[in-house]
Amino acid sequence: xxxxxxxxxxxxxxxxxxxxxxxxxxxxxxxxxxxxxxxxxxxxxxxxxxxxxxxxxxxxxxxxxxxxxxxxxxxxxxxxxxxxxxxxxxxxxxxxxxxxxxxxxxxxxxxxxxxxxxxxxxxxxxxxxxxxxxxxxxxxxxxxxxxxxxxxxxxxxxxxxxxxxxxxxxxxxxxxxxxxxxxxxxxxxxxxxxxxxxxxxxx
Numbered sequence: 001x002x003x004x005x006x007x008x009x010x011x012x013x014x015x016x017x018x019x020x021x022x023x024x025x026x027x028x029x030x031x032x033x034x035x036x037x038x039x040x041x042x043x044x045x046x047x048x049x050x051x052x053x054x055x056x057x058x059x060x061x062x063x064x065x066x067x068x069x070x071x072x073x074x075x076x077x078x079x080x081x082x083x084x085x086x087x088x089x090x091x092x093x094x095x096x097x098x099x100x101x102x103x104x105x106x107x108x109x110x111x112x113x114x115x116x117x118x119x120x121x122x123x124x125x126x127x128x129x130x131x132x133x134x135x136x137x138x139x140x141x142x143x144x145x146x147x148x149x150x151x152x153x154x155x156x157x158x159x160x161x162x163x164x165x166x167x168x169x170x171x172x173x174x175x176x177x178x179x180x181x182x183x184x185x186x187x188x189x190x191x192x193x194x195x196x197x198x199x200x201x202x203x
Contacts, residue, residue, distance in 0.1 A: 051190065053179045053197065060159035062175030065152045067144035070122065070130035075144060077175055084178075084198040085117030086191070087169045089153065089162060090143075091124035092133040096184035097166045101137040103188040104168070108141050111195055119144065121152050123165060170194045172201060 066076040088104055090097040108118040120143030122130045127145050134143070146152045156162060156169065160177045168191065170179040178201075179194040 059176040065155040069142040070127040080117045089167045100185040106188045
């Protein structure tokens with residue numbers, strides 16, 4: 001993991017919200033919280049395990065997927081070719097997903113003119129529920145409806161741990177996972193750091 005000023009800022013923001021994150025890390029968990037922290041720390045070498053920036057030479061293969069949005073439009077990884085983009089796994093009844101929704105929209109609004117893409121992956125709901133959530137929470141970027149076969153989630157899970165909902169990923173311009181946040185995003189500034197770092201990378 002890099003030790004840039006941005007990474008230091010990211011770590012500082014995380015430490016300041018540790019008490020909250022212990023209670024709101026995610027809506028789903030296959031193992032007890034302490035055990036999940038330990039397992040993820042062992043895999044990543046991270047002191048916390050929830051937020052990880054992946055060095056360029058350690059990233060996996062580009063993620064390839066296709067799906068359909070809540071509005072019935074086809075969408076695919078090819079639509080984000082050459083872009084930094086953010087992928088957020090969520091569903092409407094997930095409390096932490098509701099809390100972090102305005103933070104995601106804030107960063108989307110900040111960076112969309114810089115060519116950064118945003119995509120939700122709704123793992124549970126039917127399209128009408130996802131549309132209602134977007135309208136109620138002011139979300140303007142699309143989401144894949146992945147409840148039927150889970151193909152999009154499987155595509156990402158093949159290259160990076162996705163242990164809780166919500167999980168947020170930042171992908172580099174080659175379509176590889178460059179950073180991940182497992183559990184609720186605690187502040188928009190954390191995602192801001194990760195997106196900015198990915199944008200600054202040279203291809």
